[in-house]
Amino acid sequence: MRITLNGTPRDTAATTLAQALAEAGLSGRIATALNGTFIPAPLRKTTPIRDGDAIEALAPMQGG
Amino acid sequence: MPVFYGTPIDSPLMLGTAGYPSPQTLADAFARSGAGIATVSLRREAGGGQDFWALIRSLGVTLLPNTAGCHGAREAVTTAQMAREVFGTDWIKLEVIGHADTLQPDVFGLVEAARILSGDGFKIFPYCTEDLTVCERLLDAGCQVLMPWGAPIGSGLGLNNPHGLRALRAAFPDVALVVDAGIGLPSHAAAAMEMGYDAVLLNSAVARAGDPAAMAGAMADAIRAGRAAYLADPMERTDMAIPSTPVIGRAFL
Numbered sequence: 001m002r003i004t005l006n007g008t009p010r011d012t013a014a015t016t017l018a019q020a021l022a023e024a025g026l027s028g029r030i031a032t033a034l035n036g037t038f039i040p041a042p043l044r045k046t047t048p049i050r051d052g053d054a055i056e057a058l059a060p061m062q063g064g
Numbered sequence: 065m066p067v068f069y070g071t072p073i074d075s076p077l078m079l080g081t082a083g084y085p086s087p088q089t090l091a092d093a094f095a096r097s098g099a100g101i102a103t104v105s106l107r108r109e110a111g112g113g114q115d116f117w118a119l120i121r122s123l124g125v126t127l128l129p130n131t132a133g134c135h136g137a138r139e140a141v142t143t144a145q146m147a148r149e150v151f152g153t154d155w156i157k158l159e160v161i162g163h164a165d166t167l168q169p170d171v172f173g174l175v176e177a178a179r180i181l182s183g184d185g186f187k188i189f190p191y192c193t194e195d196l197t198v199c200e201r202l203l204d205a206g207c208q209v210l211m212p213w214g215a216p217i218g219s220g221l222g223l224n225n226p227h228g229l230r231a232l233r234a235a236f237p238d239v240a241l242v243v244d245a246g247i248g249l250p251s252h253a254a255a256a257m258e259m260g261y262d263a264v265l266l267n268s269a270v271a272r273a274g275d276p277a278a279m280a281g282a283m284a285d286a287i288r289a290g291r292a293a294y295l296a297d298p299m300e301r302t303d304m305a306i307p308s309t310p311v312i313g314r315a316f317l
Contacts, residue, residue, distance in 0.1 A: 006108040006109070006110075007108065022194065026109055026281035028109075028113070028114045028117075029114060029117050029150055030109050030113070030150065031106065031112070031145075031146035031147070031149045032146075033142055033146060033148045033190045036138070036139075036142060037142065038142050038146055038149075039147060040149060046192065056146075057108065057109050057110060057116070058106040058107060058109065058143075058146050059106065059107065059108075059109035059112075059113025059114065059115060059116075059150070060082075060104060060105075060106065060113050060114075060116050060117040060120065060150055060151065061104070061105045061106055061107035061112075061113060062080075062081045062082040062083070062090075062104070062105060062116065063080060063081060063082050063103050063104045063105025063106075063129070063132055064080030064081075064082045064083070064103055064105075064130070064132065064217070064218075064267035064268065
């Protein structure tokens with residue numbers, strides 16, 4: 001299955017959002033969106049992902 | 065001192081965290097500025113996000129995450145929801161950008177996003193223009209703070225429309241008002257405070273100065289002076305001279 005994570009296409013065996021993040025080594029203080037919709041952290045383990053899904057994983061960054 | 069959504073803040077200087085030459089320079093600038101609020105953002109995690117989180121936690125200031133770079137209400141709403149989880153605050157500096165060159169707010173998308181987020185419990189700091197009608201709509205949408213631009217973001221031009229900013233202050237005497245964006249010099253920040261604005265939000269003027277910490281200190285001094293001047297009730301301006309030395313008793317020579 002092929003998904004897009006932070007704009008980069010990647011093959012994955014993950015079936016949930018939490019697994020996809022773990023597979024990519026993403027942890028710590030991040031927030032996630034799936035296909036443009038915010039997914040709160042407690043729901044990542046039960047949120048399924050499908051072929052073609054786009055995941056955004058955002059972290060704290062400098063801002064004005 | 066400003067009060068935002070019932071929370072008093074120690075300083076009327078709000079400082080951004082972007083564009084500093086190094087993390088240490090950022091920390092030094094914050095120490096010199098005495099700023100009570102730091103603006104922060106969210107970007108794709110590419111390493112560095114967790115270190116930045118540790119740095120801003122060490123500053124001991126209130127965090128105000130932004131939705132910088134969002135070009136539509138939907139994108140801004142999603143970003144705000146993500147920011148609330150990451151930064152653990154329901155405060156959001158709401159930016160919906162409408163124009164690529166000027167980074168002018170899309171005021172229509174801004175009002176729409178403000179209404180949605182307000183209903184979701186957010187405390188919104190909208191980056192807006194000084195347009196009275198737009199500001200009224202933002203207040204109707206639930207905003208209790210307004211942040212009109214001084215000039216385009218990062219331009220350093222100062223207050224492009226002082227008459228409009230003054231009119232806004234007069235129109236909404238009880239609303240917390242912040243000049244956000246466009247400040248380049250301490251005199252610009254002082255001018256905003258002299259008008260009775262509650263706070264000034266700036267970033268590039270400090271981050272891009274040759275000596276950011278020194279400029280942060282200068283901004284703090286200017287803002288303090290501007291606020292004191294406003295509270296001291298400045299004299300009225302006139303177009304003609306008014307002699308300050310008494311005329312009565314002048315010798316006839």
